[in-house]
Amino acid sequence: GENVEQHPSTLSVQEGDSAVIKCTYSDSASNYFPWYKQELGKRPQLIIDIRSNVGEKKDQRIAVTLNKTAKHFSLHITETQPEDSAVYFCAASMWAGNMLTFGGGTRLMVKP
Amino acid sequence: DAGVTQSPTHLIKTRGQQVTLRCSPKSGHDTVSWYQQALGQGPQFIFQYYEEEERQRGNFPDRFSGHQFPNYSSELNVNALLLGDSALYLCASSVEEGGTGGAIPYGYTFGSGTRLTVV
Secondary structure (H helix, E strand, O other): OOOOEEEOOOEEEOOOEEEEEEEEEOOOOOOOEEEEEEEOOOOOEEEEEEEEEOOEEEEEEEEEEEOOOOOOEEEEEOOOOOOHOEEEEEEEEEEEEEOEOOOOOEEEEEEE | OOOEEEOOOEEOOOOOOOEEEEEOOOOOEEEEEEEEEEOOOOEEEEEEOOOOEEEOOOOOOOEEEEOOOOOOOOOEOOOOOOHHHHHEEEEEEOOOOOOOOOOOOOOEEEOOOEEEEHH
């Protein structure tokens, strides 16, 4: 089955700096890669997703890149703000409604 | 438009007992998936229901079972509870690509979860 590895497990940045979180996946059949933000005690919320026919997608301060050949994808957050502090999860699946395999999560701390 | 709703929000059970968790999907969604999230870890897929049938199943024992009703709502049942079953149980709804959802996004929408504590 699919295996998703996520790095780093914790990331501390200064407000205004950029943050990058990286994930690798094992199943070449995966073609949908969402990113979720989970604040303490709350539900995971989809922040951006990308499909395998696209190499990059951007939404304001958030961007995701996908390298299907190398089987890795990354989340980029620019101009970080304290409210970006949360746990971020990457995931992979074969299509958008299918089962998701999650990475282990990255705790992002943005220091004011 | 209500999102995914789960009940109860918190639950405390004793080892060996049985528990039922409930989920109502987002309007227009017809697929319900259940995940277990242990503290400090990513969610792990339990199973998915579509058209009242279990369509996919993760690596969970038969103590975990479920059901989907004609109105697309779903239940997760766990028998013979173990201490290790303590976790946040998340329900997610979605809609089949190319289905009748119209403008509703295809991807998962998670509920707020049920925090199960087994003592």
